[in-house]
Amino acid sequence: MNTLIEHILDPEGGGGQRRVFPAGGVLFNAGDPADGLYYVKSGEVRIYKMDSQGREVEVVRLEPGDFFGDAVLFVHREFPAFAEAVQDSEVFFLEKGQLLRGLEEVPGLAHDFITLLARKCVTLNQRIEALGLQTxxxxxxxxxxxxxxxxxxxxxxxxxxxxxxxxxxxxxxxxxxxxxxxxxxxxxxxxxxxxxxxxxxxxxxxxx
Amino acid sequence: MNTLIEHILDPEGGGGQRRVFPAGGVLFNAGDPADGLYYVKSGEVRIYKMDSQGREVEVVRLEPGDFFGDAVLFVHREFPAFAEAVQDSEVFFLEKGQLLRGLEEVPGLAHDFITLLARKCVTLNQRIEALGLQTxxxxxxxxxxxxxxxxxxxxxxxxxxxxxxxxxxxxxxxxxxxxxxxxxxxxxxxxxxxxxxxxxxxxxxxxx
DNA sequence: CGGATTCCTTGACCTGAGTCAATAATGGGG
DNA sequence: CCCCATTATTGACTCAGGTCAAGGAATCCG
Missing domain, CATH: 1.10.10.10 (Winged helix-like DNA-binding domain superfamily/Winged helix DNA-binding domain)
Known part of the structure; x- marks a missing residue:
């Protein structure tokens, strides 16, 4: 995890961009090109979808230290959901090209990225159980x-x-x-x- | 995806082990050490959990070409679920050490593994939506x-x-x-x- | 202070879906 | 070809939880 955070926070080598959003600010909309990943430094961001009747459904809520877009990046061309700051938030954006370069060049980065995705998979699995089994x-x-x-x-x-x-x-x-x-x-x-x-x-x- | 499959099927360099299970056979139980990942070559495998009342709940169903255990490997010491062959199945098992070695040494393997995990994350997300929103x-x-x-x-x-x-x-x-x-x-x-x-x-x- | 807005609670009602139990249908062996 | 076991359907019931609508409570602000 560490290498990745260092990488994204490093304005020189890593190439992460700092972006600040006020509470209620929109990071991206569903359909926007998925051209990079986000790291939440502070604040709170929620990811949600719209169902066919226009109701919002929350997919996940991101807290400081969380990443988002990491998986989408390798699968889709566009974000499938909306992202909105719940509180004033400071996030870092790492463009896809920079990430790919880093994965090849920075030792340990690929391993940390794999760990990140693996954790995400496990968390999602737990969420599925919770939704399916728990009241x-x-x-x-x-x-x-x-x-x-x-x-x-x-x-x-x-x-x-x-x-x-x-x-x-x-x-x-x-x-x-x-x-x-x-x-x-x-x-x-x-x-x-x-x-x-x-x-x-x-x-x-x-x-x- | 390709590199990974080649790797796991290669008895020499990769170190994957072929294992065959009859319909109904148990690949592993919840609590068994998570010491490697599986690739389904043929047949069908289902992953399920038990809730507190002893009811089985299916987490996912694996078809030829699917991997599992990949994420658990990086997060837990033990498998959190049961795996059982639904039909006669041929699977390949890659031990964790072999995988880690491959990720460092085989060019392209890390990228393919990341893509695999990313796909899994996206699929899981879709499943969450389906369970939460759809009848x-x-x-x-x-x-x-x-x-x-x-x-x-x-x-x-x-x-x-x-x-x-x-x-x-x-x-x-x-x-x-x-x-x-x-x-x-x-x-x-x-x-x-x-x-x-x-x-x-x-x-x-x-x-x- | 007092009105207005937003937030929270409550009740009445409805629907999707699970449980239990009782058949009906199907399909292999002998 | 028939019997038994598995598989599938159906009905009656129950319950969690969502919708709608109506009040309260809290908070903001001129």
């Missing part, structure tokens, strides 16, 4: 547990609208609302605005 | 359309049980049955045993 409730619990590192009692502060969390979980705000209420009635959490107090971590964990 | 009906239609290359009228011969097709589509046989019946009543297909005559390709296509 909204389970996905919500999983989300909460990853933000409260194992401690028995802790508080998760949402730094987003609930509608946004819903989209991340692959559902809608109404359903999220009902699930949060349910968990609260069962005494596992306590919701106050955008802060969620986890009162029974182990019981949450028992549901996976 | 069983849509997935069935998509399956039918890919086997009838655009011609107005043609017949798709299923070379498997309907229950198996159901699993491929991420559903169960009852639901598949109902969907086939529905499409037939709407006059788009004609089902006779395991052969499905597509009578109105364009109308199918209109539903995506």
């Amino acid at each position: 909204v409730r389970q996905r919500l619990i999983q989300f909460l547990l990853t933000r409260c590192q194992g401690r028995g009692v802790c508080t998760v502060e949402l730094d987003m609208k609930k509608a946004e969390l819903a989209r991340i979980l692959g559902t809608i705000s109404e359903t999220l609302s009902r699930n949060l209420k349910q968990l609260q009635e069962e005494g596992m959490i306590l919701v106050t605005g955008r802060s969620i107090r986890i009162t029974d971590c182990s019981r949450l964990r028992n549901e996976q | 069983v009906r849509q997935r069935l239609i998509q399956f039918l359309l890919t086997r009838c290359q655009g011609r107005g009228v043609c017949t798709v011969e299923l070379d498997m049980k309907k229950a198996e097709l159901a699993r491929i589509l991420g559903t169960i046989s009852e639901t598949l049955s109902r969907n086939l019946k529905q499409l037939q009543e709407e006059g788009m297909i004609l089902v006779t045993g395991r052969s499905i005559r597509i009578t109105d390709c364009s109308r199918l296509r209109n539903e995506q």
Whole structure:
């Protein structure tokens, strides 16, 4: 991973370009030529598609340290999805030619790039399982547990609208609302605005 | 892709091992050490997981020309899923060390391996969309359309049980049955045993 | 402060799809 | 050719979760 990041951040040898987007800014639209890959230095970017009825469906959400476009680059001529900054974001763009050159010339870069793609494949596989097998409730619990590192009692502060969390979980705000209420009635959490107090971590964990 | 296949099939330089499995044979179980990748030369292999209730869930189905284990190799120590031959199958196994050596020494191999992983990422993404956004009906239609290359009228011969097709589509046989019946009543297909005559390709296509 | 806008919750309702259970159809062996 | 096992269909039921619509709650701002 390291070699690749060094490469893309290096304005001299690597050839990565720094680009800054305000919250809501569009990195690219579906159909734009896929001529390079992106690295998120800071901020947050979401990738989404439109279905036939024009509804947005979130594909993935990128945080600092994530790459995007890496796979598309080798398969399609055009981006198949939309990319939009959720927060003010600083990203680095590496043009395809520069990447290919780097893969041949920079020792270790190919290996790190392979590792990156491999991680992505594994993550995607996990996502498929989650969508196919888990309920909204389970996905919500999983989300909460990853933000409260194992401690028995802790508080998760949402730094987003609930509608946004819903989209991340692959559902809608109404359903999220009902699930949060349910968990609260069962005494596992306590919701106050955008802060969620986890009162029974182990019981949450028992549901996976 | 080519370099990699040549490499894995070459008993001398590449170091791939030929392995043959009868229908129903187990290539590996979840938890087995992920010490190499597989290439399917002939036959058919399915990869599946168990959920907490012991139900099997199919992750992917591999046909001749497909690789698997390639991504897991770089991420986990153990296979996270089960692999089982659906038909008599001939596969080639390339040990991790051999692969790493090849990636460094064989020109073009790294690039082909990257392309392989990239394709996989894109396919997985499409699968996520399909599972998240499409109904069983849509997935069935998509399956039918890919086997009838655009011609107005043609017949798709299923070379498997309907229950198996159901699993491929991420559903169960009852639901598949109902969907086939529905499409037939709407006059788009004609089902006779395991052969499905597509009578109105364009109308199918209109539903995506 | 008070209106307006955005965000969140709730209820009523509907639909897709899974489960269970009961047949029907099919297809090999003996 | 018939019997049994596998495979396929059908019906009745249940449930998660989405849609629509109506209120609350919170927040922003002149």
